[in-house]
Amino acid sequence: MIEVNNISFKYAGGKNLVFDDFSLELKQDNIYGLLGKNGTGKSTLLYLIAGLLRPKKGTVSFDGIETKLRRPETLQDIFIVPEEFDLPAMSLDEYVKINRPFYPLFSTTVLEGCLKDFELTTDLKLNALSMGQKKKVFMAFALATNTRVLLMDEPTNGLDIPSKSQFRKVVTQYMTGDRTLIISTHQVHDVESLLDHILILSPQKLLLNASVADIQEKFTFEYRTPAEMDDVLYAEPSLQGNAVIAPRKEDSAETQVNLELLFNAVNEGKI
Structure with missing residues (x-):
């Protein structure tokens, strides 16, 4: 479903390639754990899959379409939750009203269920939330989009211990069988019970690509x-x-x- 074929990539002004002739295939109906030391390209790989970055060589494709083209039919089936983000100064209801039309399978039921599990309500002002609350709200929205590909970069950073347990609960409950979730993390104990497949990156290559x-x-x-x-x-x-x-x-x-x-x-x- 996701094919990374012989890509090379480095950031503008960077001295070293992050990826060089790197390939990977990711299949539907899996929760992947993407692990690696700092600087091995975990976040970069997620951004390449999402089409937010473009490889210098090679291709990154989702269902045969290169993600760098950023076609609407591709983007409406991929959602990324970055490690750091800002939410606009508006209510959650307004945010949902503006953004949900782009995602044809968006589920209000899933959104409300996730918020309930996170012990949050729907009448929230996004700019009045703590970082941990913002992360929970954004992850709830991400799950509610029902995109076939969901990418999460360090999703448990900033969450307290009860919230990490809540995170595992909502992922277990709302990740249906036809979806693919890729979690990039250093907090391995927070997610190890969720994972179907382990990817371990070193600079420019995969050290491990194996199912649990x-x-x-x-x-x-x-x-x-x-x-x-x-x-x-x-x-x-x-x-x-x-x-x-x-x-x-x-x-x-x-x-x-x-x-x-x-x-x-x-x-x-x-x-």
Whole structure:
């Protein structure tokens, strides 16, 4: 559904390429976690997919149409929630009235449900909200658009602990099966229970492109004592013992992916 083909990109005045001959295919009905150290191009990739940036070489396409063309029929099916944004000095009702006509599948029911889960009302003045409230309102609107592609850059930054739980609830409830969500984040523990697929970027290339199911099939994530380390691929000390990644044995139960541990192991070349 989304095809990134052999793209090269660098910012004006930048010395180094952010991407060089980079390719990626993203399929429908997945929630992707896009991870990487600072400066590896996570936000840039989202903006390229949304058509807000244009590759110097190569193509970024959605359903066969290059996103850089910014055709209305493409843009009405892609919505991006950037890490930082401003909302206009108007009421939420006014904002919805102005913007909803562009999105043919917009759902007032979804908007009201998200706001309720976020413990917010519809009679809001957007310029009177805290940053955390603005983020929740904008994410509620994003989910209500029902676009087939939803991009979120650091969505849990600025949210308190209860709000992060609310975020997971609304995503689980309102991301229908025919949509694709890409979450770029450093806050891996906030989203690891949501993800179907993991992408880990390093400068100009992908270090990991794997489904959560495949990762769980190949590896086990657990805590072990120093005497149980023979087959360990990667380990970090913790209060509970050594947090480890090891090959999964045929008769062993599936374990939940420890995304922070996986990220560190991949970046150190252990997996």
